[in-house]
Structures are given as structure tokens and as C-alpha cells.
Amino acid sequence: MTRTVLLALVVVAAAAPAAGAAPVAGAAVPPGAVTERLLACHAGADSAARYLTVTASMRSLPGTARMRLRFDLYRRLPGALHSTHVAGPGLGSWNDAALGVARLRFRKTIANLPVPGIYRVVVRYAWLDATGQSIAGVRRVSLPCFQPDLRPDLRVGGLTVAPGRDPETRTYLVVVRNDGRSPAAGFEVALRLAGGSPPPATVPGLAARARREVSIAGPRCQTGEPVRVTVDPDHRVDEAVEDNNVRTFTCP
Incomplete structure (x- = not known):
């Protein structure tokens, strides 16, 4: 924030x-x-x-x-x-x-x-x-x-949609990056789907210049529907850039 x-x-x-x-x-x-x-x-x-x-x-x-x-x-x-x-x-x-x-x-x-x-x-x-x-x-x-601005800078690097436990669920693999110059303390990663938003995943922290894949289980998205990913939705982390925490993908 x-x-x-x-x-x-x-x-x-x-x-x-x-x-x-x-x-x-x-x-x-x-x-x-x-x-x-x-x-x-x-x-x-x-x-x-x-x-x-x-x-x-x-x-x-x-x-x-x-x-x-x-x-x-x-x-x-x-x-x-x-x-x-x-x-x-x-x-x-x-x-x-x-x-x-x-x-x-x-x-x-x-x-x-x-x-x-x-x-x-x-x-x-x-x-x-x-x-x-x-x-x-x-x-x-x-x-x-x-x-210089030494604060962390969290952003969404990518999204992969993998099969879930059953045909009606999917596993959403979110790549989170910290492009800043200092480590970020704990934060959450949230999804917004047309079929409902699953509980956010908690990341204990992320080193500077590091990336991590975060797994979130949720309902199956339909092909063409938007999948919105938000990093640090409650603004726990004071960042160098705040307008790159949200990214929207298209369900494959």
C-alpha cells in the first residue's frame, strides 16, 4: 500500500x-x-x-x-x-x-x-x-x-489452469513476482471467477527479485470467461508500484 x-x-x-x-x-x-x-x-x-x-x-x-x-x-x-x-x-x-x-x-x-x-x-x-x-x-x-525506492513490488506473472479434484473444479496456478528491491512480508493472492471466488491463498513472504507459484483450488471456469487475479488485495505490503497487482486472464 x-x-x-x-x-x-x-x-x-x-x-x-x-x-x-x-x-x-x-x-x-x-x-x-x-x-x-x-x-x-x-x-x-x-x-x-x-x-x-x-x-x-x-x-x-x-x-x-x-x-x-x-x-x-x-x-x-x-x-x-x-x-x-x-x-x-x-x-x-x-x-x-x-x-x-x-x-x-x-x-x-x-x-x-x-x-x-x-x-x-x-x-x-x-x-x-x-x-x-x-x-x-x-x-x-x-x-x-x-x-531510491527500495520497497517491494508485487505483481502477477502468469496463470495456468490445471485439472482439479473432480470435473467441476480446477487448480489455478498463479505465478507471483516481487520485482522490487526488498523482500515482501506476508500477503494473499485472490481469484475472482464467474462461478464464485474461492478463499485466497496466503503467501508467507517473497524475497526481492523472486517469484513463486501459488496454487488455489476453485470452481471450474468456462472457456472464454475472465479470471481475475489480485495480489495483496488488502494492501498489507507497502509497495513501490500499486497499479500492477491485478491482472485478468481468459479461461482456456
Whole structure:
């Protein structure tokens, strides 16, 4: 099942006593006045395992009364030319240092990243004077964090109709594939026939890039009638692709 995933943010900020970005406005920002670093980029099949962590710091400039910085997240889909802005709690808002602080440091983890995507964090830095007017501003762009879709991808590979226990029954042999990049936990395989739907078969799991033949006993289908096969009908498995779980065959 494809889930709507929200961004979860964990922010740790620290301000300490005195101690290639293009200027945005105001005075020139000397080298070393700001830092930005992508510390971690972790991919996973489960949404909670997908996150990135960045750090950013800035030091006071002459005439500075207050410093502030903000984080913006951008996602580019594979094959796309442009990135799109990603909204989320704690993103796109300014984080202010206390008055008189000489250095501001932030460490931010952005988790539950939707997949697939290539993510970058834009960090914006601003220096304000005692009246709140801007003295200077710069921005830095992080290294890319690639998040591939590692979820399983179940699909129906084929159907064979074999003789059953008696002339009025048939054995339906369904080939189930997992074309995804991680194993799938337990799921069911269901049939829909004109003469009635038999109980679904249970599959305990399926490894990545693997296939399995599933046997389901049911009533005899008539030649030319549709036989509808559904993998994971109750959406137990969070998959990379959900629209390939159903396939209809013609009874031979």
C-alpha cells in the first residue's frame, strides 16, 4: 500500500560565545563565516529509515546584533530537469540566535523522505543590525542525497489452469513476482471467477527479485470467461508500484 508520508524533523541547535557562497544582499561575507555539511544520507525500504542530516553554522560579522538561518528542502525526481520545493514542519522558517551570540550552529535531520528523489538542502544565512535591518546574507546548497525506492513490488506473472479434484473444479496456478528491491512480508493472492471466488491463498513472504507459484483450488471456469487475479488485495505490503497487482486472464 502506498502511504502518504510526512516529513518528520529533529532539530538540535547550539549557540556558542565568540569564536563557496554567493552574497544575497548587503555587505560581503568573508570566507569561513558560514559552514554547511551533509552529514548523513540514509536510504531504506521503510519510510522511517529514510533521512538526511545536515549541519550549518555562522559567525557574527561587524555590526551584527542578531543572526538567523533557515533550511529549505528541494526534491528532484529521477529524469526531471528541475527540483521542487518540499514543505514540512520546521522547513522554510527562520531560526534566530539570541542577541549578542557570536556563533550559531544547527544540526537538522529530515526523516520520512518520500521516494524516489534526489534531495538537496538550501541553507540561508542572514545577519541583522540592532534595528532589524539586513547587514548581509548568503546561501549554501548541500551535496545531493539520493533516495531510491527500495520497497517491494508485487505483481502477477502468469496463470495456468490445471485439472482439479473432480470435473467441476480446477487448480489455478498463479505465478507471483516481487520485482522490487526488498523482500515482501506476508500477503494473499485472490481469484475472482464467474462461478464464485474461492478463499485466497496466503503467501508467507517473497524475497526481492523472486517469484513463486501459488496454487488455489476453485470452481471450474468456462472457456472464454475472465479470471481475475489480485495480489495483496488488502494492501498489507507497502509497495513501490500499486497499479500492477491485478491482472485478468481468459479461461482456456
